[in-house]
Amino acid sequence: MSSTEEMASRSGTSARSPSATVGDSAGGSSGVRSGWAAYVAAGWSLLYGLLGLYWCFGGAGFPFGTVDDPLGAKVSILASARRDGGAPVIAALGLVGALSAMLMARTRMRSLPGAALLGLAWTAAVTLTLLIPDYRPLAAVGRTPVLLVGRSLFDWPKGVEFFGPGMFEWPVLNQFLLIGGGLAWAATAVAYRRRVRGACGRCGRIGDVLTGWTTPAGAARWGRWAVGVAVAIPLLYALTRWAFALAIPLGYATEDIRREARESPGIWWAGAGLATFGMAGTVLTLGLVQRWGEIYPRWIPYLRGKPVRPRTAIIPASLVTVLVTEAGLLFNRALILGHAPTDGVADLVLSAPSQLWTLWGLALGAATLAYYLRRRGRCGSCGRH
Template sequence: MSTRTPPPTPPIPHRAAGRAAPAPGGSRTTDSHLPGDAPPHPHRGRGRWVAPSAAAWWAVGGALTLVVTLLGGTLPVGAASDTGFGALHALPGETLTPWVAVLALVGAALAAWTWLGGRRHRVARAARTTTVASVAVVLAGAVVLVDASILARLGYLPVTLVMAPFDPGLRAAFQEFVTPGTVLQVAVLAGGALLAASTARFVRRGAGACGSCGRDPDGDDPSWTSPASAARWGRAAALVAAAVPTLYAVTRIAWVLGIPLGFSPDDVAELAGGDGWIAALGLGGFALVGAVLTLGLYQRWGEVFPRWMPGLAGRRVPVLLAVVPATVVAVAVLPAGLSLVAVGLEGGQLALTADSWGAVGPALLWPLWSVALGAATYAYWLRRRGTCAVCGRG
């Protein structure tokens, strides 16, 4: 009588296929979930600090602003701003201050809702839509409080750090980099970024997806979020995001060289005769470097350090090393562009003539630059996000 070898045990399907293997006795393992279920630990892992930080940030800001309002003080906003000009520069600071307090308190309430709402259950589509719309209104209010000074300071900072030790005038200018208005605008931008990130996590959790990576437990992710698709539309967004600062850089560098590109010859001569060429060269060079780095959001050298970088050649570029700076620039460019457009429309200074388009034209494209850079950065993250540390998908 012959014996027959029993058939091999079928392989256990990988949990990325949608359902984890049941544990002995028919129960599921502690880290598994069925399709359609929310991730087992929606607040565990990376990013769980975002929502409470957003709520605390806006709550503290709202409380401080309310105290200033009740004491009859004035924030450095509108006509009381010490940073230059903005979309609200014509409004009195004492008029805007109470509204800033209202905006901050509403932002605190929304941040708390995105933190606590839907922690254990799905959230209805209508509630998610209402939340996103409300947050969009708050973020729009935050954007108009910021002007172009933040972006200007980022652009001037490299050349100021290099030249300040040799130029007393630049040293004095460097000491004025941080003002109450600057601190307020940075705080507003930081709070806006936290609220936007917290809202994104809330929407993901409310739809039953992973709050960290946004992947659907059933695997029904939108096709445009796949690495292959993100590579295609991310490349187009990166090219647009690199073209706008390149145009800006070309005009400024041309002026330094004495070429009246989109600028009157008299203004170019005056620029070359004073210290203005330092600022023009610094801003132009900063914009050109930024444009080149933007191309790395879809190029191979944006994922692996090139050979000519000693000590780093061949190593993987950390995702956050590209995502964080690009996000900071995208966030700073949007209010800068909108404020310049608003001021230009009010003053009738947006006419593009042969002697003015170089000074005005590139700034009109800054809102497009911000959106394109944000899209290119998001596509880069989609391509390189890898396996999620929270839900294990990817």
């Protein structure tokens, strides 16, 4: 018996040659499983296209061009969109997207046609996930725990509702809908690329031996740097917001801080609350490179000593990556277009941490990828480790 057969028999699976593995992953069960994303993207595109058609005929609820915040109204990508011009474009793009996704689900085109389909998929993914949404989804998610705690303990803040302005109103819920569609398109692009390359549809691996940055050891090295950046930036943001809440003159004069608090009651404490929950997120970010991010620590009842499922960390970290990155891109656009405050030390202290959010999101995404590469283990489909 060969060494390969011995290893296969010990693991309870039969030995498979590289060519057989590739064939299974490209057209077998794993290939079928990897095609679900394209069908989801096709369904999402068709339904959103039909929604655009509904708006074409005068339907209510066109969600674009309704940014109440002054900054968002100036720099959000579709802040000036109107139903008459935007709805037909949405309907047409929805139909094109549905047809393209079905092609990606049913075919494996190479050369120029395949590259065109892949480029369309990634364009849709980036546009829907990062470019069209602005900071409001992050603001709504970040304010939710502040609102829950404030309402239950202090009957504060007043006049803020979960489905009202500044929270989960329809234009913001629509942005979450766009994010979902963008993620479906990203998954479609990844799955299609794997099928074209003949890689495993589940894990994306081709060769039997991993080398370079994708190995667990390599991912551990660069993942630590990514975590360091992803922790430092929100800590800097928290430092400035708590300084303002405590009337510490960090760039601002104390009287200016107090005057702003009188004119907008609770503004600094709301910022401090958001920053505090951001700091709690940095603790979870550290878990991407710490032992307790893989094994539940002893102080957690019922779970102590049990392994942490990778998706338990990967899913929320990926969501925060998207929300932080799209908000950071809006603040970056505001700076480029001259709408960010830059008139002095106070403005710099106020806006500089937000200008780093794009880097924060990218670093958190890289840290999450490193965690995945370290934790994915042996593939249940192709058997590669």
